[in-house]
Amino acid sequence: MRSVVRGVIVGLVVLGALGAVASRAGWIVVDVPRFDGTFAWVLSRATGYAAYLALALDVAVGLLVSARAGDRFLARGHAVELHRWLSPLGLALVLGHAVVLLADRYVRFDLLDVAVPFVSSYRPVAVGLGVVAAYLAVVVHASFAFRRQLGTPRWRKLHALSFVAFAGATLHAVLAGSDAWSPWALALVGAPLAIVVVLLVRRIRGKR
Numbered sequence: 001m002r003s004v005v006r007g008v009i010v011g012l013v014v015l016g017a018l019g020a021v022a023s024r025a026g027w028i029v030v031d032v033p034r035f036d037g038t039f040a041w042v043l044s045r046a047t048g049y050a051a052y053l054a055l056a057l058d059v060a061v062g063l064l065v066s067a068r069a070g071d072r073f074l075a076r077g078h079a080v081e082l083h084r085w086l087s088p089l090g091l092a093l094v095l096g097h098a099v100v101l102l103a104d105r106y107v108r109f110d111l112l113d114v115a116v117p118f119v120s121s122y123r124p125v126a127v128g129l130g131v132v133a134a135y136l137a138v139v140v141h142a143s144f145a146f147r148r149q150l151g152t153p154r155w156r157k158l159h160a161l162s163f164v165a166f167a168g169a170t171l172h173a174v175l176a177g178s179d180a181w182s183p184w185a186l187a188l189v190g191a192p193l194a195i196v197v198v199l200l201v202r203r204i205r206g207k208r
Helices: 002-025 039-067 076-102 111-115 124-150 152-159 161-176 183-207
Strands: none
Touching: 039 076, 039 161, 039 183, 076 111, 076 124, 111 124, 124 152, 124 161, 152 161, 161 183
């Protein structure tokens, strides 16, 4: 059953990508249903910031686990499970963020905009950084299933991509949104960023 569902999802994605390519080339006209007003834009911002907070918390918990700094507050096994639970939650929110953007009438993204880095007509660098960060987060999440095959040293090196993904997501959050420099938006990004930076510095000092 899972293979059937995966096949259907892959097929829909391929059809969507082909439709987007054909539409950009002028071969066909694709009329995607979109929400009126700012509903889709507001919802996409909400899911985007929620995804960023989930990613930041995931990275922070991972740093606490690796440094054993949170053992006195949370059992190590529970911390590891929380770390693993936050990863798919963040990815689900990222997916929701991208899907909702497809329904926005103002920007009018297509599947290529949200799936291929740096091809968006709207702030291509900022949007592209978000796409790259999302793919890196997928790689890190998938690496859990291949930890034994990779071996711990290789897995740890691969897992370090989570910091690259977090950096890309931070730049995306600051550069992509029209309201990214609002006080509330800066607070939503700045507070988690500061926590991660402090924990990372502490982790580096601990290793030394």
